[in-house]
Amino acid sequence: MKNRIKVERAILDLTQDDLAKKIGVSRQTINSIEKGRYVPSTVLALKLSTLFQKPVNEFFFLEETD
Amino acid sequence: MSKETFCESEERQLRKIVNFGLPNHFKKIGIAIASVSFLSIIILKITGVELSETIKFISKRLLLVGLLVIALSREKVEDEMILSLRTKAFTGAFIGGVVYTLIFPAITYTVRVLFDKKDNLLTDVGDFQILWFMLFMYLVFFHLIKRKL
Numbered sequence: 001m002k003n004r005i006k007v008e009r010a011i012l013d014l015t016q017d018d019l020a021k022k023i024g025v026s027r028q029t030i031n032s033i034e035k036g037r038y039v040p041s042t043v044l045a046l047k048l049s050t051l052f053q054k055p056v057n058e059f060f061f062l063e064e065t066d
Numbered sequence: 067m068s069k070e071t072f073c074e075s076e077e078r079q080l081r082k083i084v085n086f087g088l089p090n091h092f093k094k095i096g097i098a099i100a101s102v103s104f105l106s107i108i109i110l111k112i113t114g115v116e117l118s119e120t121i122k123f124i125s126k127r128l129l130l131v132g133l134l135v136i137a138l139s140r141e142k143v144e145d146e147m148i149l150s151l152r153t154k155a156f157t158g159a160f161i162g163g164v165v166y167t168l169i170f171p172a173i174t175y176t177v178r179v180l181f182d183k184k185d186n187l188l189t190d191v192g193d194f195q196i197l198w199f200m201l202f203m204y205l206v207f208f209h210l211i212k213r214k215l
Contacts, residue, residue, distance in 0.1 A: 020143075025143065025145040025146070026141070026143035026147070028147070028212075029143075029145050029146075029147040029148075037215050038147050038215055040147075041146050043146075044146060
């Protein structure tokens with residue numbers, strides 16, 4: 001699964017640490033999500049959606065292999 | 067108590083058990099306990115000092131307690147990714163423990179046959195050995211996966 005969390009974070013001018021604190025996870029989790037090494041739960045995806053004020057499918061995308 | 071309420075309370079109890087964890091500062095306490103007991107076991111082995119079985123027994127159990135405390139201590143930020151890592155590490159340690167229990171007697175058998183030791187050819191894995199191995203494997207897996215993510 002691909003994502004554009006990094007871009008959305010940049011739009012809001014947030015560091016990984018800021019974003020992590022806002023949604024209650026560690027900075028390492030944000031880093032892993034951005035690099036596509038960890039797929040977050042629905043709860044976390046919805047928290048990101050609320051923060052970015054965008055639907056989940058605007059920053060998470062399925063790949064052909066998914 | 068209605069059926070739904072009973073189910074809810076049962077679920078809450080189960081969630082409490084599954085999500086059990088010690089505060090982060092317990093990790094240091096666990097490391098201290100495990101290190102002291104591990105060193106005492108090693109020193110007793112090297113020096114060959116004959117101490118009572120009780121002291122050896124206590125040292126081994128303290129090592130298990132130390133490792134368990136480290137394993138149960140929460141991270142500074144215990145989020146869903148850490149929980150997923152814990153699950154993977156527990157799975158790896160459990161499978162590793164079963165494989166170790168199955169393979170270890172075969173290895174000791176082969177070594178004893180090769181070195182012509184005819185006594186106690188088949189030895190089973192002891193409770194301390196398997197628990198120590200599984201806890202150690204859990205901690206190694208957890209930190210390796212965490213570093214990779």
